Amino acid sequence: MILVLNIINRQRAEWWLIKNKKIIYHLPFELNFDEDQVLTKLFFLLKKNKLSIVKVKAFVLLLQDASLTQIKVSTATINALAWQNEAKAYADYSFQGDFQDSLAQILAKLAKIKKFKPLKVVYAREPEITISQKKNKFELVK
Numbered sequence: 760m761i762l763v764l765n766i767i768n769r770q771r772a773e774w775w776l777i778k779n780k781k782i783i784y785h786l787p788f789e790l791n792f793d794e795d796q797v798l799t800k801l802f803f804l805l806k807k808n809k810l811s812i813v814k815v816k817a818f819v820l821l822l823q824d825a826s827l828t829q830i831k832v833s834t835a836t837i838n839a840l841a842w843q844n845e846a847k848a849y850a851d852y853s854f855q856g857d858f859q860d861s862l863a864q865i866l867a868k869l870a871k872i873k874k875f876k877p878l879k880v881v882y883a884r885e886p887e888i889t890i891s892q893k894k895n896k897f898e899l900v901k
Contacts, residue, residue, distance in 0.1 A: 760810070761869070762840075763819040764797065765858055766790070766833055769826055772797065774804050775858060780866060782859065784808055790829070797836055812840070817847040817869050820878065821854040827882050838877045847872045852881040 763775040769790065776784040784807070788800045805812060820837045822830060834850065841848035849869045854861070 760815050761817045761819060761866075762801070762804075762815050763821065763858070763865075764833060764837060765821040765854070766823060766825045766829060768824040769829065773858075774800055776804060776808060776810075777862070777866075780862075782862070795832065797833065813844060815840075815844055815846055817841075817849065817872075819865060819869065820848075820850040821858065821865075822850070822852050823854050830882055831880055834878050834880050841875050842877070845875055848875060848878050850878045850881075853883055 761777040763777065764772065765775065766772045771787065772790050773785060773787040775782060775786075784804060786800055786804045788796055790796065818837045818841045820833055822833065825833070830852065837848055837850065840846070847869060849865070849872060851865070858865075
């Protein structure tokens with residue numbers, strides 16, 4: 760069994776459950792700024808399908824458009840789940856297109872992985888760091 764976390768954009772994500780190269784379950788959900796729902800939705804997916812996380816043999820992370828923080832948190836989540844379950848981990852940090860159309864290619868890349876190796880964060884864009892516009896209530900004196 761394979762679990763896929765697809766971060767579509769900064770507000771939407773989805774979990775996919777794959778068994779025997781076929782999609783068994785799909786769970787889209789909203790990404791909230793103040794509350795991370797990734798593990799909560801994973802728990803719901805497993806409970807609804809009466810599965811244990813131990814049965815998962817591979818974890819896949821697909822990122823289409825995400826912030827640097829979302830990428831780091833998602834990567835850490837997949838690494839922790841895969842490491843704990845001694846499962847394989849694969850990530851595509853520049854995923855484009857439809858998941859269902861790309862499933863065969865993703866499974867082929869996953870088949871080449873023999874054992875757990877931690878994923879490393881890849882962020883292809885320039886970080887969007889801005890300077891605070893807030894005015895200080897104090898002055899620096901030399």
